[in-house]
Amino acid sequence: MQLGTRWTVGEQPPSRLTEDVVAAIAGVEAELAGIDTTGWRWTLTWLEGRPVAELDDGTVVRVDHTGAISVEEPAE
Known part of the structure; x- marks a missing residue:
């Protein structure tokens, strides 16, 4: 895993x-x-060369090994 960067919503x-x-x-x-x-x-962050963006509320946007983008909402 590679550390990337942080930025503010908006x-x-x-x-x-x-x-x-x-x-x-x-x-x-x-x-x-x-x-x-x-x-x-x-x-x-970067996992196996693919981006993973996590929001402070737990929402995750990631690209899988096929190139598909998914959005995972936090569990309530």
């Missing part, structure tokens, strides 16, 4: 992420409209 994700991953992250952020996300951040 800011531009790292440029090394593909357009599809950025769109998935934007979709997650759109679902958060109306929720106070002040101070929430994404953490980007």
Whole structure:
């Protein structure tokens, strides 16, 4: 696993992420409209060369070995 970077919700994700991953992250952020996300951040790591972005609430956007992007919501 490689450590990546962190950024605040609403800011531009790292440029090394593909357009599809950025769109998935934007979709997650759109679902958060109306929720106070002040101070929430994404953490980007790389697992076997593929990005894994985790939001402070536990939501995870990842790319699997086939290139498919998934969004995993936190368990309530």
